[in-house]
Amino acid sequence: MxxxxxxxxxxxxxxxxxxxxxxxxxxxxxxxxxxxxxxxxPIFEYLKMYQVKSGDEIVEQLFNFTDRGGRHLAIRPExxxxxxxxxxxxxxxxxxxxxxxxxxxxxxxxxxxxxxxxxxxxxxxxxxxxxxxxxxxxxxxxxxxxxxxxxxxxxxxxxxxxxxxxxxxxxxxxxxxxxxxxxxxxxxxxxxxxxxxxxxxxxxxxxxxxxxxxxxxxxxxxxxxxxxxxxxxxxxxxxxxxxxxxxxxxxxxxxxxxxxxxxxxxxxxxxxxxxxxxxxxxxxxxxxxxxxxxxxxxxxxxxxxxxxxxxxxxxxxxxxxxxxxxxKGLLDGQLPTKNLDYFIACLDTDLQGAALELTAALRHAGFATDFSYKATGLKKQLKQASAANSAICVIIGTEYKEKSLFLVKDMKTSGQQLMTKEQVIQAAK
RNA sequence: GUGGAUGUAGCUCAGCUGGCUAGAGCACCAGGUUGUGAUCCUGGGGGUCGGGGGUUCAAGUCCCCUCAUCCACCCCA
CATH class of the missing domain: 3.30.930.10 (Bira Bifunctional Protein; Domain 2)
Structure with a gap:
């Protein structure tokens, strides 16, 4: 139905x-x-509250109901x-x-x-x-x-x-x-x-x-x-x-x-x-x-x-x-529905543990952080980061595998650098 | 309560005087060989044509009913 x-x-x-x-x-x-x-x-009041200063016509334009105690109530119209x-x-x-x-x-x-x-x-x-x-x-x-x-x-x-x-x-x-x-x-x-x-x-x-x-x-x-x-x-x-x-x-x-x-x-x-x-x-x-x-x-x-x-x-x-x-065109700037501080891109399913740890640490520190559920191509994950208006995208790939380093990309300037987990969190502050 | 208009994909719409498996753009999903955001290209999913009835060999298209929405009037705290 x-x-x-x-x-x-x-x-x-x-x-x-x-x-x-x-x-x-x-x-x-x-x-x-x-x-x-x-x-x-409250969003509802006694019906009579709205009858004080107005006539029956106004009452017709009220959503009113009776509760189980027999009270005549109305959802507030003002x-x-x-x-x-x-x-x-x-x-x-x-x-x-x-x-x-x-x-x-x-x-x-x-x-x-x-x-x-x-x-x-x-x-x-x-x-x-x-x-x-x-x-x-x-x-x-x-x-x-x-x-x-x-x-x-x-x-x-x-x-x-x-x-x-x-x-x-x-x-x-x-x-x-x-x-x-x-x-x-x-x-x-x-x-x-x-x-x-x-x-x-x-x-x-x-x-x-x-x-x-x-x-x-x-x-x-x-x-x-x-x-x-x-x-x-x-x-x-x-x-x-x-x-x-x-x-x-x-x-x-x-x-x-x-x-x-x-x-x-x-x-x-x-x-x-x-x-x-x-x-x-x-x-x-x-x-x-x-x-x-x-x-x-x-x-x-x-x-x-x-x-x-x-x-x-x-x-x-x-x-x-x-x-x-x-x-007047004053809503044209398309107001964002999402504004992340960090997006964590994980390029290998084996590294998901590291992604989860970093995500949780950043969230705990008060930063809006999200990550992809799938270790898809980097292109796709960057797109996701971009769509979520993320300021920074942290890439977890071979550098992490080899040296335990995160590749931190500034989405505005496109600049990126390698950091340890502590450095990422420190830089965030 | 009164009058007018409109209902086709998630959204915006096309579909002429009835005629083959109902289309476009946008959006979405998957690709364009191992890891860089745009654009582009390819492919894909998704529609009881608001619902019901009628006319017809044949209805998204014509007729009737119904529902819903929008616009105006009344009212407007």
Whole structure:
């Protein structure tokens, strides 16, 4: 019986695994150099944990099951609720700001398509317990720092930044009722995908006053925060939000990633819990879904039974990123699946004992060492050494038979010299 | 959930209007006389043509059903 892999999952053969490691290792080192600590939680949680802040539709997109004790559980579709739970449990003993990152494997029972699978990895970076705009700047910086380290330039990707706070203040200031904001956000979020007249029509239905609708449309078309002033009379909230946004841009400029960052009012984010700065990373051509997204949330801990402590964070999946890197040719160098220090070529079955002894000694000394199971021709064994990216190939042949010497070949320079076993191990160090 | 496309070797694919034992490139394995990595040359293994049914003297090719995958929409934490 032939069994195939489950829809939306991937098999990581060594070359594919090398790409995955390349991405995940990069996430980890970027996090660490930006001063974040790693955490993780269980891969399944109580189902209700994911129902707190989302509706039934989200639940349909969960892999959930009931255990033998009758508990309703779900495989994690995101790690933020786990983070909130973990932080809440120790909130009084954790030094602030809490700068944590995680690289969880997540599952969502959605229909797979380009850049979206049912099982994937997501890099999460969060700073909890700081209201400072510096925290938002650090999250964005860390995200760009990583992408830049891969070779993506400001011509390849953009961090599109906006502010929920500004948007809300603006809408209230022009006279939109507070209780209709929530229903307006999804429409604004959709604008980039819609033809202009379709957007105008949707907006017209949601906002009856033509003048207000027109002002909203103009707001959405802004490309620079300095232009906002002429659009409406900002109240206190709006002024504060504007100042914050402008400070953020200044900080990102000082941190040398200003050319990656643009103000873009289209960034609303569907999620209701965002309350301040919001941002998404997109490829410049905007042909892929977002590479990363995040923002500030004021009520997340509170939603999970904790105190009202503000946080700001970011999530980046591996699927879209891999497509982008591949399109930009940044994965072309064919990542190695094997990197030996030593390959032991044995040319005579009688000498296999010596080969095994040397292999074991080198391995014991901490060197990646491999050998051929068959005493085939030297040509073939050198080929094997080469394929395994071995730095050195030790040849055991007549010299060993006659003088107990190993022929040590440097695979890069092709130079070779005779050595005793002790010399081989000494040279290795 | 809706719509569109595609399933032929491990991978990427060719196979025209049905017609002999189903092909190519890459990959893999073995060789090219005793011990030097590339290229090249020769040979080899490997396919229920996604599955089932139908039409026909004859089906990878045409028709129906089914399964799977991909792409787009919905959604997107």
């Amino acid at each position: 032939k069994i195939q892999s489950v829809k939306g999952t991937r098999d990581f053969y060594p070359p594919v695994m090398a790409v995955r490691n390349f991405i995940l290792d990069g996430w980890k080192s970027a996090s660490l150099r930006n001063g974040f600590e790693e955490y993780d939680g 790690i933020t609720p786990t983070l909130a739970r973990m932080v809440n449990q120790q909130i009084n003993s954790l030094p602030r700001p809490i700068k944590w990152f995680s690289i969880p494997r997540l599952c969502r029972a959605e229909r797979p398509q380009k850049g979206r699978l049912r099982e994937f990895f997501q890099w999460n970076v969060d700073i909890i317990g700081s209201e400072s705009i510096l925290a938002d700047a650090e999250v964005i910086y860390c995200t760009i720092d990583y992408l830049r380290s891969l070779g993506l330039t400001s011509k390849d990707i953009k961090a599109k930044i906006s502010s929920r706070k500004l948007l809300a203040a603006f809408l209230l200031d022009i006279g939109i009722a507070a209780d209709s904001l929530e229903s307006l956000y999804p429409i604004l979020d959709k604008k980039p995908k819609l033809p202009e007249d379709a957007f105008v029509e949707m907006l017209g239905k949601a906002v009856e006053d033509d003048g207000k609708a027109d002002t909203i449309k103009k707001f959405m078309e802004l490309s620079d925060i300095s232009e906002i002033a002429g659009l409406f009379n900002p109240g206190e909230e709006a002024k504060a939000a504007l100042q914050e946004l402008s400070d953020l841009m200044d900080i990102l400029g000082q941190m040398s990633v200003g050319d990656y960052c643009v103000f873009d009012p289209h960034i609303v984010r569907g999620l209701a819990y965002y309350t301040g700065i919001v941002f998404e990373i997109h490829d410049a051509a905007n042909s892929l879904r977002a590479v990363a997204g995040g923002g500030r949330y004021d009520n997340l801990l509170g939603d999970f039974g904790g105190p009202k402590v503000s946080g700001t964070g970011m999530g980046m999946g591996d699927c879209v990123l891999e497509i982008l890197l591949s399109e």
